[in-house]
Amino acid sequence: MSGYPHRHLLGIESLQPSEIVTILDTAEGLREILDRPLKKVPALRGKTVVNLFYESSTRTRASFEVAEKVLSADSLSIAAAASSVQKGETLLDTAKNLEAMNPDMIVLRHSAAGAAHFLARHCRAAIVNAGDGAHEHPTQALLDALTLRQRKGRLQGLRVAIVGDLLHSRVARSNIWLLSKMGAKVVLCAPPTLVPPGIDALAPVTHRIDEAVEGADAVMMLRIQRERMTGAYYPSDREYHLRFGLTEARVKKAKKDVLILHPGPMNRGVEIASEVADGPYSVILDQVTNGVAVRMAVLLLLLGGSGGPGDAEHPPAQRASAGSTPARAKDS
Amino acid sequence: MSLLILLKGGRLVDPAQRIDARRDVLLEDGRVAAVGAKLSRRGAQVIDADGLVVCPGFIDLHVHLREPGREDKETIATGTRAAAAGGFTAVCAMPNTSPVNDNSGITRFILDKARSGGAVRVYPIGAITRGSRGEELAEYGDLKDSGCVAVSDDGRPVASARVMRRALEYARAFDLPVVDHCEEPALFERAAMNEGPVATLLGLRGAPAAAESIVVERDIQLAELTAGRLHVAHLSTAAAADAVRRGKARGVRVTAEVTPHHLLLTDQAVKDSDYDASTKMNPPLRSEADRRAVVEALRDGTIDAIATDHAPHTVDDKKVEYEEAAFGVVGLETAVGLCLDRLVGPGLLTLPHLVALLSIRPARAFGLPGGTLAPGSPADVTVLDLDRTRKVEPARFQSKGRNTPFGGWTLKGAAVMTIVAGQVVWQERR
Numbered sequence: 001m002s003g004y005p006h007r008h009l010l011g012i013e014s015l016q017p018s019e020i021v022t023i024l025d026t027a028e029g030l031r032e033i034l035d036r037p038l039k040k041v042p043a044l045r046g047k048t049v050v051n052l053f054y055e056s057s058t059r060t061r062a063s064f065e066v067a068e069k070v071l072s073a074d075s076l077s078i079a080a081a082a083s084s085v086q087k088g089e090t091l092l093d094t095a096k097n098l099e100a101m102n103p104d105m106i107v108l109r110h111s112a113a114g115a116a117h118f119l120a121r122h123c124r125a126a127i128v129n130a131g132d133g134a135h136e137h138p139t140q141a142l143l144d145a146l147t148l149r150q151r152k153g154r155l156q157g158l159r160v161a162i163v164g165d166l167l168h169s170r171v172a173r174s175n176i177w178l179l180s181k182m183g184a185k186v187v188l189c190a191p192p193t194l195v196p197p198g199i200d201a202l203a204p205v206t207h208r209i210d211e212a213v214e215g216a217d218a219v220m221m222l223r224i225q226r227e228r229m230t231g232a233y234y235p236s237d238r239e240y241h242l243r244f245g246l247t248e249a250r251v252k253k254a255k256k257d258v259l260i261l262h263p264g265p266m267n268r269g270v271e272i273a274s275e276v277a278d279g280p281y282s283v284i285l286d287q288v289t290n291g292v293a294v295r296m297a298v299l300l301l302l303l304g305g306s307g308g309p310g311d312a313e314h315p316p317a318q319r320a321s322a323g324s325t326p327a328r329a330k331d332s
Numbered sequence: 333m334s335l336l337i338l339l340k341g342g343r344l345v346d347p348a349q350r351i352d353a354r355r356d357v358l359l360e361d362g363r364v365a366a367v368g369a370k371l372s373r374r375g376a377q378v379i380d381a382d383g384l385v386v387c388p389g390f391i392d393l394h395v396h397l398r399e400p401g402r403e404d405k406e407t408i409a410t411g412t413r414a415a416a417a418g419g420f421t422a423v424c425a426m427p428n429t430s431p432v433n434d435n436s437g438i439t440r441f442i443l444d445k446a447r448s449g450g451a452v453r454v455y456p457i458g459a460i461t462r463g464s465r466g467e468e469l470a471e472y473g474d475l476k477d478s479g480c481v482a483v484s485d486d487g488r489p490v491a492s493a494r495v496m497r498r499a500l501e502y503a504r505a506f507d508l509p510v511v512d513h514c515e516e517p518a519l520f521e522r523a524a525m526n527e528g529p530v531a532t533l534l535g536l537r538g539a540p541a542a543a544e545s546i547v548v549e550r551d552i553q554l555a556e557l558t559a560g561r562l563h564v565a566h567l568s569t570a571a572a573a574d575a576v577r578r579g580k581a582r583g584v585r586v587t588a589e590v591t592p593h594h595l596l597l598t599d600q601a602v603k604d605s606d607y608d609a610s611t612k613m614n615p616p617l618r619s620e621a622d623r624r625a626v627v628e629a630l631r632d633g634t635i636d637a638i639a640t641d642h643a644p645h646t647v648d649d650k651k652v653e654y655e656e657a658a659f660g661v662v663g664l665e666t667a668v669g670l671c672l673d674r675l676v677g678p679g680l681l682t683l684p685h686l687v688a689l690l691s692i693r694p695a696r697a698f699g700l701p702g703g704t705l706a707p708g709s710p711a712d713v714t715v716l717d718l719d720r721t722r723k724v725e726p727a728r729f730q731s732k733g734r735n736t737p738f739g740g741w742t743l744k745g746a747a748v749m750t751i752v753a754g755q756v757v758w759q760e761r762r
Contacts, residue, residue, distance in 0.1 A: 013533070090652055112653035113535035114607030121606065122651075133655070135535025170535055197538075198529025 004301040008120045008127040011136035012177040020178060024146050026297035027290070033070060034292060044073035047303050048103040051077040052095070053130070054110040059264060059288060060130050060140070064107050067295035073104075073303070095119050104303055108132070113170075126302045134168050134196075139298060140263050141174035143291040145182065147283050148218055150290070151259055156183035161212040161254075162203075163189040163246065164222030164271045167196045167233070171263045172222055176202050187212045190222075191244060193233040209244050216254040221246055221262045221272045237270045247273045251281065259283050335754055336360050338373055339713065342381025346388055347688035348704035357386055359711035362753040366707055379749070379756075381715060385683070388691040388705050389421025389712025389752065393589050393698060394486070394511075394565060394639035395664065397423070397454070400441060401430025406644040406732050408442065409449040411664070414642070414731035416758035418665040419747025421712035422453035422702065423642075427464065428487040434459035434470040436478035443479050451757045452750070453712070455481040455700060460499045460510060464488050467495065469502055476506040481698045484511035486565055487614075491517055493550055500551075500560025509561040509587070509698055512551050514572065515615070519543035524655045526599040526616040534603055536654065541622060544615055545571030552579040552586055563697055564588040566641050568615040570625030577634040587697040589639040590626050592670045593661060593737060598623050601737055602654075609650040609657030610737045613643065627680060630689065637694035638686075640667045644733025662733035666724055670738065672716070672745025683718075690714075711754035720746040720760075 003022030012020070033041055049068050053061050061077060068075035078098075089097075095106065105126045108116050113133030120127040131137040149155055160179055166172045166188055176199070179186050186203040188195070189212035195205055206212050213219055224240065234240050241247075251258060260272075260282045268274045277284065337359040344355035344367065356371035357364065392415065398406040406414075408425075415423045425442060427433035433442065439456045446454035458475030462468045464485040472483060483503060490496040490512055499510050520539040525531050527538025548564055552575055555562035564576060567588045579586045593613065598620045602611045611617060618626075629635045643660025650657050668690070675681045681689075691714075695703025702710045724741045726734040750758040 090648075092651055110653065112655045114654045117606045118653055133535045134537075173533070173535060196532035197527055198532045201529055 007302070008116070009138055009298055009302060010116050010120060010127065010129045012138045012141050012174045012181070013136065015181070017181045020142070020145070020182060023142055023294065023297050023301060024149060026301060027142070027146050027293040030296045030300070031290070031293040033296070034289065039070050040072060041070065042072045043300055044068070044071040044303055047073045047105070048101070049073045049075040049105045049107060049299065050098050050103045051075060051107045052098065052109070053077065054080040055131070057109050057131070059291065060109060063288070063291040064130065064295050066292050067299055070292070071296055071299055073299065091115060091118065092122055095123050099123050099125060105299070128298060128302065131170055133170065134173070135170050136174045137170040138174050139291070139294055140171050141178040142298070143287055143294040144175055144220065144261055145178050146290045146294055147261065147287050148259065151283060152217060155179065158184040158217040159187070159215055160184050160218045160220060161187045161189060161216045162220045162222065163209055163212055163244065165194050165224050166190045166199060166222065167194045168225040169222045175220060187216070189244070191234050191240075209246070209250060210253055213246070213250050213254045216258055218259040218261060219246060219251070219254060221260065223263065223265065224267050224271055241270050245271055245273060246276050248275050248279070251276055251279070257281070261287060263287070335362070336373065336376040337711070337751065337754060338371060338376040338378045339381045339386050339715070340371075340378055342384045342386035342715065344386045344705065345684050345687045346705045347684045348388070348692040349706050352684050355386070357705055357713070359713070359751065359754045362711050364705050364707050364709045364711055367705060383717070384748065385716040385718060386705070387687045387714045387716060388703050388709070389750070390419050390668065390690040390714045390747075391422045391694045391700060391703060392420045392640050392642065392664065392667070393424045393637050393694045395423040395425060395642040396428065396644065396660070397425045398644060399429065399445060400438065404646055404732075405649070408445040408454060409451070410730060410732050411642070411644070412446065412450040412452045412454060414662070414664040414729060416451040416750045416752070417730045419668040419714045419716070419750055420452060420664060421714060421750055421752045422455060422700065423664070424455045424457050424481060424698065426484060426486045427457050427459045432459050432464050433457070434462050434464065436471075436474040439475060439478040439480055452752050455479070455698070457482045457484050457486070457511065459483060460485040460490055461495060466491050469495070469499060472503055472506050472508055476508060480508070481700060482509045482511050482563065484513070484565065486511065486513045489513050489515040489517060489547060493554065496551060497554045497558060500554055500562060501558040504558070504560050507561070507699065509563045511563040511565050512547065513565050514544050514547035514551060516543045516546045519546070523616070524612060525602050526618050528599060528619055530599040530603050534607065536602070539616060541569040541571055541618060544569050545575060548572040548575045552576070552584055555579070555586055556582075556584045560585065562586045566591050566594065566615055566639070567629070567635065568594045568618050568626060569622045573625050573629035573634055577629065577632070580634065587636040588634065589637040589694070590630060590635050591639060591641045592663060592667045594618065594623065595627055595630065595638075596670060596674050597737060605737070607654040608737070609652070609654055610661060610735050610739070612654060612657050612659055613641070613661050614659040631680065636689070636697045638667065638671060638689045639694070640664055642731070644731050645735050647734065650735050660735065662729065662731050662736050665729050665731060666736060666738050668716070668747045669722060669724070669743035669745060672718065673743040677744060711751060713751040714747055715749035716745065717748045718745045720744070720748060722746050
C-alpha cells in the first residue's frame, strides 16, 4: 500500500493524482465486500478508530462507522453534543484525552476550517478530515469521483458543473481540487454573493445556470447552507430556485446521460427540484454506497492494516457488484 | 548607578539633527549633555560604542501591556522588559485593559506600576469612549492631566461617524491625537483573516481590505471637517495608504503607523503555516499587493511610524482552532531585528529613515518628549549592532507572550543596549 504515502488525509489539495487513483482503485476493490452476505473482513482487527463529530452529520458519520465495522476496526463515535465539549473543554484537550486511549486514527468533523490540521499538529494518531468548516471534505470528493468514474468510465475530460453555495462549501473545494487534478473540466455556478473571491483561479465561474449545465456530463448540486449564513446572500428561496435551481428543463440542456450528484442533505425546491433529485439521472444514493467503500479505502491505506481485501478470510465473491452500478475494471 | 555616561566612538544616527556620523554622546542626570566628535568627561562611565550605531531611544506607539486585568498575558513589568530587550525606550499602552483605561484612576494605576516596576517609559493611551463602547466620550481633560498622550478604542473600531466626529472635535481642546482602529464592523464580521484567494482555499471567513480603507477615508474626512488630529493605527492596505497620502497632501492632520508583520508577511503565511494561530491578528495579514503598497508608503513618507501592536496572549488563547484563536502577535522583541534585516538590509529603507520611523516621527505624531539626542533631550538611547545575527527564539522572550509568526527566523542586526533616562536598562552580552 505504498500508493498513499501520507500519514493523514486532511484535504485533496495536497494529493497527487496518482494518490487519488490509488484511493479510488482501493475503494473499487473493497466495494464488493459490501455485497457479501457476511460483510466483514479482519483487515483492521485490533485497530482503534475514534469518530469525533463536532457537527451533526448523518451520512458521513454512519458511512465511517459502517466502513470501520466492515474492516473489523474497534471504533467509537463521539458526538460533540454528548461529550464534555459542552462543559467547555477545548478541542485539543478532548483530543489529548482520547489519545490517552491510544487510538490509531481520529476521524474529525468540525465547524472550524483547519481543525483537522490542528489535530494533526498536536496528536500522534492518523487524522482523517471528515469536513472542516468551509475548507475541505476529502472523502466526499473521493466518493463523488468514484461514482463518476464508475458511471462514465473516466474522469479525464468530463465536463462537470458545480452549482450552488460555493462560498460555504467544503464539498465544492474538495471536488474542484480533485476533478481538476484528474483532468476534468469544471464549471462553477452561483449567484455572485455565494462565489468566494479568487475561486475563478481554479475553475471558470458563471452566474447563469443554463450556461453551466449546457453539455455537462455531470452536475454537482451544493446545498444552500442557511446555518452558516448571516444576512441576505440572495433575496428569497423562490428567486434562488427560479434563477439557480436545477429543474428538469435545465437538466435537458446537459448531455443525455448526465449524472446529478448532491452531497446531501437536500433542500428540495430550492437548489434542486424533487423531480430531478428523484429522477433517473440521479446517482445520489449510489454516492452513499460509494461513500462506505471510499472510507474503507482510506482507513485501510492510512492504517496499513494487515493488507488489502485479499487478506480477508473470505475471498472476494465471484460476482459483479450489485445494483444499478456497473462494475468497472480497475485502473491497471 | 552612574548618572554620567559617555557613549564613545559610535556612529550616531539622529535624523532630527540630521546627523549620521561618528560622534560621542554624553548623558548626564537623565538628559543629553553634549554631542561631539571627541568628548571626554571625568567620572563618566565610558561605554565603548565603536562599531555600533547610537540612536535616539525607539518609541513604540502601539503596545498592549494587558495590565490591569490580564496579567496572565502580560504585565507592565514583563511588557516593558520586553520593550527594553527589543530596543524600545518608550511604549504607548493601549487602553483595552480590564477595566478599560477610560478614567484617570486607571491611568494613574498604569503610571504607578510603570514607575515602580517598569523598565522603560510608559505613555498611557486613554479610551475614546467610556468602556470603549463607542457611545459616550471619555473624560479627555482628566485623561490628559493624569498622563494620557492620546485616545483610542483600539481593538474596537469607532463604529459611529457621529461619535468619531465628536471625538476628533473635542480632543482638539487638549491637543490629543485620536487613534482609530479603522475597521467597518459590518464588513469584518466574524472574519479570521484577509478576504481573498488564500482565505477561499482555506475555507476561512475573510474581511476585505475595504473594511479598513472605508473607515480610513471616513476618518480623514472627519479630521478635515473638525481640524482634529487623527492617527491611523496599524495601517495594512493599499487603499488606506493612498487615503492617508491624499489626506496629507491636502493638509489634513493625519499620521499613520504600520507594523513589521504587515510589512513583511502576507495572508499566504496562514496557509504556509497550516492554520497556525500565530499568523492571526487584526487587521489581518493582507495580500502581496497590499504589502508592497504599505512598504511603498513607508518609503515615500506617507507612514510616520513603525509600531508593533505588541499583543501578548497565553498559549491557551492561541492553541485552539484558527477561527477561535485570539487576534494578535507579540512584536517588541522582534521589530528592530526584522526592520534591520528585511527593510534596511535589502535597501528598502536607509538606516536613518528607519531610525526616524522608530524615534522622531512617532515622537512628533503623539507629541512625546525624545526622539532625538539633541542636547537637553531625555537621555533615552538605543544602541544597535548591525552585524549581530540572532535567531528569533520565542521561548527566550522577556514578554509572557510567545505568539509570533517569526519564530526561527535568523535576523542580522539587533538592538544591543537600551538606555532610559541615562540608565542602562538592557544590555546584550557581546
